[in-house]
Amino acid sequence: DAKTTQPNSMESNEEEPVHLPCNHSTISGTDYIHWYRQLPSQGPEYVIHGLTSNVNNRMASLAIAEDRKSSTLILHRATLRDAAVYYCILRGLTGANSKLTFGKGITLSVRP
Amino acid sequence: DSGVTQTPKHLITATGQRVTLRCSPRSGDLSVYWYQQSLDQGLQFLIQYYNGEERAKGNILERFSAQQFPDLHSELNLSSLELGDSALYFCASSPTGAWTGELFFGEGSRLTVL
Numbered sequence: 132d133a134k135t136t137q138p139n140s141m142e143s144n145e146e147e148p149v150h151l152p153c154n155h156s157t158i159s160g161t162d163y164i165h166w167y168r169q170l171p172s173q174g175p176e177y178v179i180h181g182l183t184s185n186v187n188n189r190m191a192s193l194a195i196a197e198d199r200k201s202s203t204l205i206l207h208r209a210t211l212r213d214a215a216v217y218y219c220i221l222r223g224l225t226g227a228n229s230k231l232t233f234g235k236g237i238t239l240s241v242r243p
Numbered sequence: 244d245s246g247v248t249q250t251p252k253h254l255i256t257a258t259g260q261r262v263t264l265r266c267s268p269r270s271g272d273l274s275v276y277w278y279q280q281s282l283d284q285g286l287q288f289l290i291q292y293y294n295g296e297e298r299a300k301g302n303i304l305e306r307f308s309a310q311q312f313p314d315l316h317s318e319l320n321l322s323s324l325e326l327g328d329s330a331l332y333f334c335a336s337s338p339t340g341a342w343t344g345e346l347f348f349g350e351g352s353r354l355t356v357l
Binding site for chain 1: 245247276278285286287288299301333335341342343345346347348349350351
């Protein structure tokens with residue numbers, strides 16, 4: 132299985148941008164990069180996903196390196212509600228690699 | 244609100260007992276997934292059902308079983324419970340049997356085995 136590497140934790144200030152990095156040096160050509168987050172006492176929640184190009188949605192932006200060996204989830208203005216564990220996950224198109232396999236994620240703390 | 248409903252939210256039981264966790268997927272979703280989250284193992288995929296049939300299996304113990312009913316709700320049965328089975332159990336749903344789309348998770352059922 133292609134693996135991702137994330138820092139254990141990160142702190143940010145409220146209303147400032149947050150850049151959450153993810154390394155995935157063994158990514159294959161058909162692996163999508165997915166991000167989920169888990170707020171305290173809740174189930175995981177989809178954030179964003181992409182393949183090669185940068186992606187934007189109402190929650191966040193995903194910046195993917197040209198060689199696809201790393202990516203960055205960008206929260207444009209962090210709020211206290213964004214404090215959560217963020218999971219960077221590689222998903223293939225078929226078989227076992229298409230499963231949503233969670234790692235340890237990165238714990239984001241947001242200071243008021 | 245993801246639209247996925249799990250009951251009960253909390254459950255306390257003793258070792259050796261049997262419990263059933265229930266999941267109602269989002270309206271129209273045909274796939275149901277079960278995950279276990281414990282402090283030491285993180286989020287682990289257990290099993291997937293699609294339209295009543297088992298579709299994929301993960302790290303599910305033989306003491307655990309699941310099924311999906313014609314109305315598409317699912318139940319996870321945990322038997323001969325051990326202390327180590329204490330965990331959060333999440334159900335997720337998606338429209339299709341493929342893993343390529345977004346999964347919608349419920350708020351979980353917290354099981355405590357004493």
